[in-house]
Amino acid sequence: MNHSDLYKKHKNSAGNKDFNHALKQNIKHKQQYTLTDQKFESLWERAISKHKSLKRNSWLYAASAAVLALLISLAVIKTMQHTDKQLKQQYQQATLALYQVSYQLNRNINRLSPIEEIIKSARYIEPIEKPIAELQKLEPVKRIPFKD
Amino acid sequence: MIKEKELKQSIYDSKDIMYRLALSILENEADAEDVLQDVFVKCWDQKNNIHITSDIRGYLIQSTRNRCLDMIKKHNRKYEQAGIDETVKSEAFNPTELWDQLEWIDRFLRQLPEINRTVFHLREVEGLPFKEISSVTNTNVPNIRTILSRTKKHLRKQFEILSLLENRVNVIKTEIK
Numbered sequence: 001m002n003h004s005d006l007y008k009k010h011k012n013s014a015g016n017k018d019f020n021h022a023l024k025q026n027i028k029h030k031q032q033y034t035l036t037d038q039k040f041e042s043l044w045e046r047a048i049s050k051h052k053s054l055k056r057n058s059w060l061y062a063a064s065a066a067v068l069a070l071l072i073s074l075a076v077i078k079t080m081q082h083t084d085k086q087l088k089q090q091y092q093q094a095t096l097a098l099y100q101v102s103y104q105l106n107r108n109i110n111r112l113s114p115i116e117e118i119i120k121s122a123r124y125i126e127p128i129e130k131p132i133a134e135l136q137k138l139e140p141v142k143r144i145p146f147k148d
Numbered sequence: 149m150i151k152e153k154e155l156k157q158s159i160y161d162s163k164d165i166m167y168r169l170a171l172s173i174l175e176n177e178a179d180a181e182d183v184l185q186d187v188f189v190k191c192w193d194q195k196n197n198i199h200i201t202s203d204i205r206g207y208l209i210q211s212t213r214n215r216c217l218d219m220i221k222k223h224n225r226k227y228e229q230a231g232i233d234e235t236v237k238s239e240a241f242n243p244t245e246l247w248d249q250l251e252w253i254d255r256f257l258r259q260l261p262e263i264n265r266t267v268f269h270l271r272e273v274e275g276l277p278f279k280e281i282s283s284v285t286n287t288n289v290p291n292i293r294t295i296l297s298r299t300k301k302h303l304r305k306q307f308e309i310l311s312l313l314e315n316r317v318n319v320i321k322t323e324i325k
Contacts, residue, residue, distance in 0.1 A: 018311065022250065022253055023272075029250055031273055033167065035163045043184055044156065044159075048192055050185070051193055
């Protein structure tokens with residue numbers, strides 16, 4: 001018995017015939033499912049209206065995102081400005097304190113010993129003798145000069 | 149670029165194939181309709197980029213399949229995979245069901261992975277050429293042939309088991325009488 005005979009025998013066997021028949025029926029049954037024209041039209045119309053609303057919503061989302069980004073940027077800029085102002089104020093206060101310390105030191109320098117030797121050894125002493133009232137009027141100093 | 153009327157006509161021509169494919173994957177009419185609507189929305193959105201060629205049917209089928217798979221993933225659906233053994237073991241087993249061979253073939257198909265069911269459906273129910281199935285499923289033609297052959301083999305094997313059970317039930321019935 002060759003391959004072809006075996007195939008024919010297998011094809012014509014009772015179980016196989018049943019299977020082929022059932023399969024054909026199943027396929028035929030499935031082919032009967034269709035989408036009616038009415039249903040298609042309603043789905044199509046719904047799809048178009050859904051697309052329009054989606055597009056409108058996407059514009060809304062984009063606009064909301066832009067406004068949100070703008071608000072965040074403004075908030076960041078404001079916070080940074082605020083921090084800058086605080087730093088400036090701190091710097092002014094520190095400068096003022098430093099001047100006061102210098103002033104007190106200069107006033108009582110004679111009481112320090114051995115001041116003569118210090119004066120001799122120091123190449124230069126900055127004479128700061130400004131009254132405190134005047135100090136209040138000073139412009140903020142951006143940089144404190146360090147001198148040898 | 150595609151005109152609206154042409155797009156609608158192209159979709160109309162393929163509506164039944166798309167619907168049947170969605171139905172075979174999702175096994176639910178409402179879900180299949182939702183999928184089709186989503187595909188229509190996508191097509192409408194892409195209408196300026198779609199070109200009418202002979203392959204638009206392939207594009208529509210592929211979109212439908214992808215949307216179905218997305219839906220399965222989204223809802224994490226687990227489809228019924230009841231074969232003969234499970235059903236026979238269950239309490240709800242009714243011997244009269246054995247006669248409904250059409251229903252059984254669907255059950256056997258459900259035991260298989262989605263790719264097998266899709267290939268089987270596109271080839272056997274829709275009669276699409278292998279090349280088109282290959283482009284829809286992103287699988288090469290020899291693989292498609294193998295998948296189809298294995299699917300049929302599985303169905304045949306399950307059907308044989310069903311026939312054996314059927315005979316067994318008949319014998320028991322005769323003995324009871």
